[in-house]
Amino acid sequence: MVRYILKRLILSVPIALAVSVLCFVLVQLAPGDPLSLVLPADATQAMIDQTKQRYGLDKPLPLQYLYWLGNILTGDFGTSISTGRPVLSEIGIAISYSLALAGLASLFGLVLGITFGFVAGYRIGTPTDKIVSAIAISGVSVPHYWLGMVLVIIFSVNLNAFPAMGAAPGAHPGWLEQLRYMMLPALTLAAMPMGIVTRSVRALVAETLGMDYVTALVARGATPFDIFLHIAKNAAPTALAVIGVQMGYLMAGSILVETVFSWPGTGLMLNGAILQRDIPLLQGTILVLALFFVVLNLIVDIVQPLLDPRIKRT
Amino acid sequence: MTLAFDPPVARASLGYWAGVSRRLRRDTVSMVCLVVLLLIIAAAICAPLIAPYDPSVGSVVRRLRPVGTPGHLLGTDDLGRDMLTRLLYGARLSLIMGIVPVCIALVIGGSLGMLAGFVGGRVNTVVMRTADVFFAFPSVLLAIAIAGILGAGVVNSIVALTIVLIPPLVRVSESATAQVSALDFVEAARASGARDTTILRVHVLSNILGPVLVYTTSLFSVAVILASGLSFIGLGAKPPTPEWGLMLNNLRNAIYSQPLVAALPGVLIFVVSLSFNLLADGLRSAMDVR
Amino acid sequence: MSARPILSVEGLSKQFVLRSEGFGVPPRTVQAVSNVSLDLGEGHTLGIVGESGCGKSTTARLLMGLIRPDAGSIRLDGREIDRSARGLTEFRRYVQMVFQDSSASLNPRLTIEASVMFGPMVHGVARPAARAIAHRLLDRVGLEPMRFAGRYPHELSGGQRQRVNIARALALEPRIVIFDEAVSALDKSIEAQVLNLLLDLKADLKLSYIFISHDLNVVRYISDDVLVMYLGEVVEYGPAASIYARPTHPYTRALLASMPSLDPDRRTTAPPITGDPPSPIEPPPGCRFHTRCALADEVCRSAKPASSSCGAQHFVSCHMLDPRSGHRQAGQP
């Protein structure tokens, strides 16, 4: 097992490197002089030269990449153009907001998705299944930025139940208050994972119910509860993988939703960075989010064999 | 071998695709979705003929009229332009930005995946590991990043979406191809001395078309949402061009005064995306024979 | 083996390398086929028997030129086969194969007529002529073209599909047909029909067969010569009559004794052999059968037995047959 984890850890290094290369190359795609993107418009010649040297922009591209990578590895993601503060600290604040939101949304998506999935999978073909499946496919198909607006119209404008914008004000808002502000964006974000988890759990449960070993269990007098346990244990590893990937998508997919709700996370920041063409901030945020996704996949890959004896762990 | 006569052609039974289309036609949900999509596409094409107003001309005195206003069936927007007109015209760009990237990605990703799945070995490693790197980015993030860096614009959005959609298509077509290639009939074809290109054309393509088509249909749904999403945050279409995502963003402040009007463009995105997804489901079950 | 050999194989070997399971772990190998030699006489049927993992199917694919051997030679009419793309295409005209899984070996998107036509068309036969060939062959294997030609594989029963596969194999007018467990999945009554068909076709079309099966009774029924394989190696090889009358290798004897008796009054009383065949991944050293052999001696664990003759054209790879092997029962099997 230790060997498996080690192997998986080592394997994620080239992926992480490739991700960094892609992030680096991405910025090279930007039209115009890279320097003009890094520096404010009214930069002096001294500033230009200094920056050039600092980022190694006078060197060929591969060397520039190594320079850049070296800076990243020492925690220097550059300086945000719009705020003038280090990119890393900007990201640090925003990412905690995004994580909280993605966490709550995953929880909603998971609980609803697994429940719906089991209910539909057990009753495949019945009206219950059809209703649940309709909800699930709507969750997958709904443009979440629009769903956010609709929820605001219903719960903020009409019912006045939840706040429509931003995070809880004040330095140390209470838990409950924070939760009230997170409610609508989290529900909005949860629609997609709810749909996907429901659909995959439903398919999984239905497939497992048709397996010979379930028939064999019935033939040994297993009660419905026994069978439920067997199905749950069989479905768990796949469900976990689906959920892991969805959580990663939530972190990134929140860009649009955070914009709708003005939630001060990475998404809103990214949006701002794009509009102001704050390339260092943009690049840094994308890199951090992608690396987060890589780590998440790594965790799924490591936990999955623990749940699933079928996957060989050598 | 000489032949004195052309042998009679035997009674052909229902082919696979004929069967699929027959089962699909019996599925009410799929048929409704297909009709809805065709209607929307037709409306987009015929927008200049059926739209009651000019999409870019508004009137300050008629701003934000509610749905059902005489003369403005679906109300007016914040600049007093007719919503129905703008929704009709908006369909053009929204659909193009959603559909075109999928089609380009299908051609590129589909062939790359087929190649990787059929040839295997080193080619497979190179193609699939490259795709894996793209999979390390959540698709929304990647699309926004590319579009954000290239700068706002319809063409840039299409480029960004195409890049994002290629890897999943590579993966789907690779796995379908690898599965089919492992079957005995491919080996039998090889044993008859057929060249790889012939085997790909006759035996592989016909068998992977189904799963790839189903996946592509569901990708249309994703792409339409993503494309309008790019416009929604200002990376796609630029005002005053009518586009659903952009219209949705422009009307964000109108949710307090005219919530129904403000939500309209989103309804259309939802309907299109839902129709594609339901159609994909219908296709999947229509193709599922034993 | 009195007939002139149409296909001669010498020292055929193939090993597959499995993916390494971790850093520092050397990749494991499957010795699928080691040092297999055989002759197929013109107009004869050679049966290959063995249990799962014995390398029967790999042997078939090697003989078809579908996979490249690590070592060994395959001669058709005394000429070594040319492994260029062109040479293989030419070779495959003469050697065709029928697979076990009747449905996986037919393209579900093609009508059965199109499946049979595919081979001739690849070799440049025009469509109408190919269709005529297909109809003639379908008729020959007992599927009336007017009723069946336009159908799809899923509309046929397993036995009918296997007939299509036979027609498809015959479409290139091969001289040798390899049957890889081609009747194993069929019901007994259908199996009998197909075996009868195979015998008729062989006589009519002057074919030679290689017939691979795990069913010793069927192999005995159809074969002139028999080759018994165990974990990738040939343990016994010779005329069917001789092998079934005097099975000599302990494995062949165990295999024969394992066949159900078909007589309720003479039931099998003790298992002829215990355990199941070991995995072909890293097979046991020495004689590969020694782990299950009741007669195994010291020498069997270390040295590979050589092939010894024990009758006309009858060869056995067992230390007991070789008086100088050092086995305590050597020379008195």
Add this chain to the structure above:
Amino acid sequence: MSERVAPLLDVRDLNVAFSGERGTVHAVNGVSFQLEAGRVLGLLGESGSGKSVTMRALLRILPENRARISGSIHCNGRDVLALNRRDLNSFRGGDVAMIFQDPGVALDPVFTIGNQIADTVIRHKGVSRQVARARALEMLDLVRIPSARRRLDNYPHELSGDMRQRAMIALALSCSPRLLLADEPTTALDATVQIQVILLLRELQKDLGMAAIFVTHDVGVAAEISDDIAVMYAGRIVELGPARDVIKRPRHPYTRGLLASTIHAESHGARIAGIPGSPPDLARLQEGCAFAPRCTLAGPECRLKGPELAQDSPGHHFACFRSMP
């Protein structure tokens, strides 16, 4: 003591029909037989003859929404078709156990062998986990799995095919059933392993005094293990009798054809006088004898009415109008 003891299993006029897209499939049509304690019935037939469905009907494990079962099944003093949920659960696995063809898919891949056996024992006997584990170990020893203690904590995929089937047998026998249903348990195995499993089952059946129904398509396997053989065709029993009689003096033309199609030592060289044609479509069964279209003896009466089972010699029945001894 002239009072006849009721047989362990009494099946009367069992019919099973499946409703599906293609219409109703009549899988089992009027099957009746009795089985006494301690005896082995071989159920012989080709694919689609209804043998597996019959077995599943005995345990009521057919999909409830699609399968219609009629007739009567009495087993070990219980009316199986009338059992409620609770009694059915104790009946399944307790009175009657089943082994399946492919242990690779009939064992849950994510539970250890030991736990799967122990769970079943706990369910039926209400013992502690410790006792159940001990029982599991005892069972693995009984079916001669080497180093049984270590194997308890193995997952199914970690065992070889032979050992998986032994584990499946151990699992089935763990609650001392009175009747064992074996659905082609040796078909997926290699020849040298098949005979070992047959001998093991024969021995265990005798030692434990169980009755067993052994489904197979292989005449040889049936001959090795059965006291009686029932031959099934198109959902009907066409011949039923002592194994010796059925194999040496078959009366039904289908049985004769099946035996002729079964290649054995003496067949070499000769053409096989098998059965022409293929089995009927169970969704479109005609009136009359289902075998008539393939039968060389068939006459006009065979197509009008299906023959009933008639006695030939004591215990030997067959259903044919025209068969001569």
